[in-house]
Amino acid sequence: MGQRITLPANTAMVPIARHGVAALLPGISRLADVELVVTELMASAVRASVGDITITVDLAADVRLEVHDQRGQHPRTTEIPLDPNAPDGLAIVSAVATRFGSRRHRSGDTTAWAVLAPGT
Numbered sequence: 001m002g003q004r005i006t007l008p009a010n011t012a013m014v015p016i017a018r019h020g021v022a023a024l025l026p027g028i029s030r031l032a033d034v035e036l037v038v039t040e041l042m043a044s045a046v047r048a049s050v051g052d053i054t055i056t057v058d059l060a061a062d063v064r065l066e067v068h069d070q071r072g073q074h075p076r077t078t079e080i081p082l083d084p085n086a087p088d089g090l091a092i093v094s095a096v097a098t099r100f101g102s103r104r105h106r107s108g109d110t111t112a113w114a115v116l117a118p119g120t
Contacts, residue, residue: 045067
């Protein structure tokens with residue numbers, strides 16, 4: 001199991017999440033991409049959550065990020081065309097991550113996840 005950071009669902013926590021994840025992954029080749037993905041997943045969770053948000057970071061061959069919240073609904077995970085004038089956060093995740101998706105738990109909580117392969 002990976003390392004976890006738990007924060008309240010508040011917009012002020014988005015940069016704290018980004019910096020916290022970066023601190024867990026010093027020296028990885030795609031740190032800027034990881035920071036972008038965690039920012040977008042955290043912002044999405046903050047908009048819909050009613051409680052704490054937990055970020056799990058697993059580092060093996062790939063970096064796997066999970067953002068678990070109590071929103072009770074799935075975020076959109078289909079491919080979305082990027083509008084260069086106003087890109088959607090989850091479309092950005094789909095463009096940067098190797099794979100991403102979400103799952104709803106019996107409790108009603110939701111986990112959005114993304115995997116970033118090194119050097120891709």
